[in-house]
Amino acid sequence: MDPVLIGVIAGLVGLSCGVFGVLAFRLSERQRKIVDLDVTEPLLPEGAAEVLSVVGRAFVVVDAIDGVVRASPAAYAYGLVRGHTVVHKQLLDMTAKVRRDGVILEETYELPRGPLGKGTIVVQVRAAMLGWEYIVLLADDRTEITRTEEIRNDFVANVSHELKTPVGAISLLAEALEASPDDEEAVRRFAKRMHKESTRLAALVQDIIELSRLQGAxxxxxxxxxxxxxxxxxxxxxxxxxxxxxxxxxxxxxxxxxxxxxxxxxxxxxxxxxxxxxxxxxxxxxxxxxxxxxxxxxxxxxxxxxxxxxxxxxxxxxxxxxxxxxxxxxxxxxxxxxxxxxxxxxxxxxxxxxxxxxxxxxxxxxxxxxxxxxxxxxxxxxxxxxxxxxxxxxxxxxxxxxxx
The missing domain is CATH 3.30.565.10 (Histidine kinase-like ATPase, C-terminal domain)
Structure with a gap:
């Protein structure tokens, strides 16, 4: 057989193999992208992603087996999510109850911020169904509000306690003075004590006023x-x-x-x-x-x-x-x-x-x-x-x- 003809036939066979190889590679790439898209971007109900992006709260969307399919950066910052897992059992208990009863739940929890240290975060969490397959958790950081409220309550309690002491002492001394009008030495002693207690009361009130003024400064x-x-x-x-x-x-x-x-x-x-x-x-x-x-x-x-x-x-x-x-x-x-x-x-x-x-x-x-x-x-x-x-x-x- 003519060597030239053999070379032409071999070239055509090689070209055909190359074309089929390229087509097969492109088809494989297209199918892989479709599979990746299905894995990394679950199909949420229409408009859900847009709404979650503007709610102003940290959010976590979980699937039927509590795997995290979507979470905001704040959810990771709060320590609610690590990787594709919801960290805290309290949140998983909420999703289980919502999935079972179809209700909307709202709870406030004090949760650890991370695996190390004793830092905590107070979050108000709302859980609800998102379509038929997913559950959304909305979390609001209430740490500073809660601690401020505790400080204010403690301050009021402390002020009440501190005011009772000088006020009570002045009241008792006044009764003692009233009962001893003819005893000059007792009157002088009680009057001196009253002066001391009234001075202390005035100082306490002045400091409380000073603190209140500083709050608004x-x-x-x-x-x-x-x-x-x-x-x-x-x-x-x-x-x-x-x-x-x-x-x-x-x-x-x-x-x-x-x-x-x-x-x-x-x-x-x-x-x-x-x-x-x-x-x-x-x-x-x-x-x-x-x-x-x-x-x-x-x-x-x-x-x-x-x-x-x-x-x-x-x-x-x-x-x-x-x-x-x-x-x-x-x-x-x-x-x-x-x-x-x-x-x-x-x-x-x-x-x-x-x-x-x-x-x-x-x-x-x-x-x-x-x-x-x-x-x-x-x-x-x-x-x-x-x-x-x-x-x-x-x-x-x-x-x-x-x-x-």
Whole structure:
């Protein structure tokens, strides 16, 4: 046979095999894509996906065997879903009941945020059928709302308890005075006690009013440039009388030209509370130190006393409302248990923090740290006065701190 003819026939056979191979590959690819589409994109009822994307809640869609077929990023962030699995048994119990009874359920659960640690999240979950095959879980994060409500309830209960003590004491003393009109010594003794209890009651009411005012204060909008040296001077001046009564000397060290953005009156109140605390718990004939320094964009004000110091357990709770290290001594010295809570709230509203260092028998040092105001310039020609400098960086820090 002619070699040329053999070559032509072989070429045609090879071409035919190549064409059939390409067609077979394309058909296989098309079928694989269809299968993948069916696996990764389950067919939800028409319009369901669009509605779920705008409901404003975390959502999870599960199938007949509780496999996750669709979930929002928030559902993963809340720790409700891991991979294609619903994590929490409480949610699976909801889906089982909805599937069995065909009802709509709504429950609130406190669930672990993840497999590690003790962090929890409070979620309000609504479960309902989605078509004939799927169940949708809608979850709303209620953690902050729940905790705020608990704090408010505790605060009201604590206020009621704290007010009962001085009010009850004044009532009893008034009855004692009424029963002893002719006993001058008893009248003087009871009157002195009434004066002490009324002073304590007035201080407690004033601190409660101060806390209420802080709740509504918007430092970011009402603030201005504040000279820390002026804040320290005013706070020390207001604390001189109780210091003189115990022969305690207030020593101020350091000075800074750095300004902070905020409310001067609130900062004076916070620092005065720290100084008054130091005076209250320091022995007579001692010293209370107030120091200030500015470094790396932070202004730090420290108040050091020579008291008995705090245990590690007390240091963890010292800023809680109405917490007292020694309740009996606090009542004797006139403490309300709200001073350090006010300090923490003021400093947080200014985008800063307050910390404590203490060891039993070595006294305590409380330190306020505040962000310095950006964009400060010397008051040279053409420079704006410090009192009107306001920067977006400082305002942003304050707005973040105001939510704490």
């Amino acid at each position: 918007n430092v970011a909008q009402q603030g201005h440039a504040v000279d820390i040296n002026t804040v320290i001077s005013e706070a020390v001046d207001r604390s001189q009388l109780p210091a003189e009564l115990k022969n305690i000397k207030i020593v101020v060290g350091g000075r800074t030209e750095t300004m902070v953005f905020g409310d001067q009156d609130l900062l004076v109140t916070a620092l005065r509370n720290l100084i008054d605390n130091a005076i209250r718990y320091s022995p007579e004939n001692t010293r209370v130190g107030v120091g200030v320094r500015a470094k790396e964009g932070v202004v730090a004000i420290s108040v050091t006393d020579q008291g008995e110091g705090l245990s590690p357990e007390d240091q963890e709770r010292i800023f809680e409302r109405f917490y007292r290290v020694d309740a009996a001594r606090s009542r004797q010295t006139g403490g309300t248990g709200l001073g350090l809570s006010i300090v923490k709230h003021v400093v947080s509203n200014h985008g800063g923090e307050v910390t404590v260092w203490s060891q039993p028998g070595q006294g305590s040092t409380f330190t306020i740290r505040l962000p310095e105001m950006e964009g400060q310039e010397d008051d040279d020609a053409g420079a704006k006065p410090r009192s009107v400098i306001q920067t977006t960086g400082a305002v942003r820090a304050l707005e973040q701190g105001a939510g704490a």
